[in-house]
Amino acid sequence: MKVTVFGTGYVGLVQGAVLADVGHDVVCVDIDAAKVAALQAGRVPIHEPGLAPIVQANQAAGRLRFTTGAAEGVAHGELIFLAVGTPPDEDGSADLQHVLAVARTIATHMAAPKTIVNKSTVPVGTADQVAEAVRAVLQQRGAPIAFEVVSNPEFLKEGAAVADCKRPDRIVIGTGSAAAEAQLRELYAPFNRNHDKIVVMDVKSAELTKYAANAMLATKISFINEIANLAERLGADIEAVRRGIGSDPRIGYHFIYPGVGYGGSCFPKDVKALIHTAKGVGFTPDVLLAVEQRNGAQRRVLAERIVAHYGGDVRGKTVAVWGLAFKPETDDMREAPSRALLQALWAAGAQVRAHDPVAMDEARRLFGERDDLVLCDTPLEALQGADCLAIVTEWKIFRVPDFDQMARLLKDRMVFDGRNLYEPAVLARHGLGYESIGRPGVAPAP
Numbered sequence: 001m002k003v004t005v006f007g008t009g010y011v012g013l014v015q016g017a018v019l020a021d022v023g024h025d026v027v028c029v030d031i032d033a034a035k036v037a038a039l040q041a042g043r044v045p046i047h048e049p050g051l052a053p054i055v056q057a058n059q060a061a062g063r064l065r066f067t068t069g070a071a072e073g074v075a076h077g078e079l080i081f082l083a084v085g086t087p088p089d090e091d092g093s094a095d096l097q098h099v100l101a102v103a104r105t106i107a108t109h110m111a112a113p114k115t116i117v118n119k120s121t122v123p124v125g126t127a128d129q130v131a132e133a134v135r136a137v138l139q140q141r142g143a144p145i146a147f148e149v150v151s152n153p154e155f156l157k158e159g160a161a162v163a164d165c166k167r168p169d170r171i172v173i174g175t176g177s178a179a180a181e182a183q184l185r186e187l188y189a190p191f192n193r194n195h196d197k198i199v200v201m202d203v204k205s206a207e208l209t210k211y212a213a214n215a216m217l218a219t220k221i222s223f224i225n226e227i228a229n230l231a232e233r234l235g236a237d238i239e240a241v242r243r244g245i246g247s248d249p250r251i252g253y254h255f256i257y258p259g260v261g262y263g264g265s266c267f268p269k270d271v272k273a274l275i276h277t278a279k280g281v282g283f284t285p286d287v288l289l290a291v292e293q294r295n296g297a298q299r300r301v302l303a304e305r306i307v308a309h310y311g312g313d314v315r316g317k318t319v320a321v322w323g324l325a326f327k328p329e330t331d332d333m334r335e336a337p338s339r340a341l342l343q344a345l346w347a348a349g350a351q352v353r354a355h356d357p358v359a360m361d362e363a364r365r366l367f368g369e370r371d372d373l374v375l376c377d378t379p380l381e382a383l384q385g386a387d388c389l390a391i392v393t394e395w396k397i398f399r400v401p402d403f404d405q406m407a408r409l410l411k412d413r414m415v416f417d418g419r420n421l422y423e424p425a426v427l428a429r430h431g432l433g434y435e436s437i438g439r440p441g442v443a444p445a446p
């Protein structure tokens with residue numbers, strides 16, 4: 001089928017490439033000329049496992065093209081996807097300016113009926129706003145062309161986006177139109193062979209499904225972090241508790257890892273947007289408000305621990321930081337817990353030496369040159385001259401480090417682990433002090 005995707009970010013680029021990979025004819029449109037030029041030259045601007053090979057192969061096969069030309073994009077696709085950003089506005093609501101701009105662009109250029117498929121995460125009622133924006137432009141043009149607006153939220157996980165798109169758990173289609181449903185069933189047929197994953201519902205329910213999914217996952221994280229805080233104060237071990245509750249299939253092991261709070265481009269903004277939506281209809285979302293509050297506190301925990309360890313004064317101290325990306329296997333640092341930690345450490349007067357396996361360019365772009373930050377090429381280089389280590393992202397490469405070398409390099413032999421990567425007893429054996437989340441701490445050997 002002929003498909004156009006507006007927005008070549010983490011969602012649009014992956015979706016476009018995966019659709020081309022099963023034989024669809026895909027044009028991706030973006031207003032970022034530098035990004036489009038890089039993609040045209042076969043360079044993939046984001047880190048996402050398995051993405052570059054399928055982008056390059058399908059480009060070479062002529063099934064995947066990149067352009068800044070909106071008119072060309074609109075002319076191409078019978079299905080036109082919106083995969084542009086919906087960042088939080090100042091009041092926490094989702095900023096729909098990019099979504100509505102693309103809607104108007106489509107209406108400006110369309111000369112034949114189109115099915116507009118919204119993949120961006122948008123509040124309930126946005127499909128109606130998109131339809132209204134398209135209708136207004138068509139009216140101005142005196143062009144009574146038929147169109148449909150469908151909601152088809154995306155559930156991919158960054159770091160596993162290609163795999164998730166190729167093998168989705170479910171494909172939610174929000175539409176009241178049998179014709180649009182048939183089009184989307186045809187589009188997704190290659191991904192729907194093993195068993196029927198397509199769930200068709202009304203547009204509003206589809207829009208709410210996406211927020212409900214992310215809010216539920218954020219709730220699990222805030223819940224386990226709350227219990228971790230309790231465990232610390234009660235002398236219990238959250239890792240034992242986690243295994244104890246995860247074994248109950250009604251709870252499960254997924255998304256109950258204690259840590260430094262959720263981050264990334266989705267959970268923080270989506271929880272905020274859902275709170276805003278709820279308040280807008282006169283409803284107080286008590287659970288979501290608590291989820292957000294717990295997360296805000298949890299993002300401060302590691303910095304507070306470090307400052308407390310040094311008696312409230314970290315001026316002149318150098319903290320090594322392992323992990324900057326908001327989670328492993330991505331270079332995305334949007335709302336990353338590392339940013340909260342670095343800002344808090346800098347505000348308290350500490351220096352930082354940081355390493356991340358793939359987010360170094362992103363860190364350079366975000367932080368620029370600063371006297372209180374050294375970006376290091378390897379995990380061990382970050383430890384050189386540092387007083388202590390803070391672990392923020394659970395990259396595999398950090399799982400089995402050389403503890404003896406760590407003990408030699410870290411002046412105060414202290415590790416503050418925001419991801420519970422190690423057994424406290426193992427670090428104690430190597431003479432390292434260890435503080436993690438929701439478990440008893442260990443002092444460094446004298």
Ligand SMILES: NC(=O)c1ccc[n+]([C@@H]2O[C@H](COP(=O)([O-])OP(=O)(O)OC[C@H]3O[C@@H](n4cnc5c(N)ncnc54)[C@H](O)[C@@H]3O)[C@@H](O)[C@H]2O)c1
Binds near residue numbers: 011032083084156
């Ligand atoms: N990142 C995720 O893990 C994820 C998962 C599910 C859903 N979502 C949702 O998908 C949407 C996109 O997220 P993302 O992470 O891919 O965003 P992103 O910021 O990585 O990419 C958005 C892209 O849209 C482009 N763009 C903006 N205005 C445009 C316009 N008028 N025409 C063409 N292109 C335009 C930008 O230049 C950018 O390249 C958001 O609503 C997000 O909430 C994201």
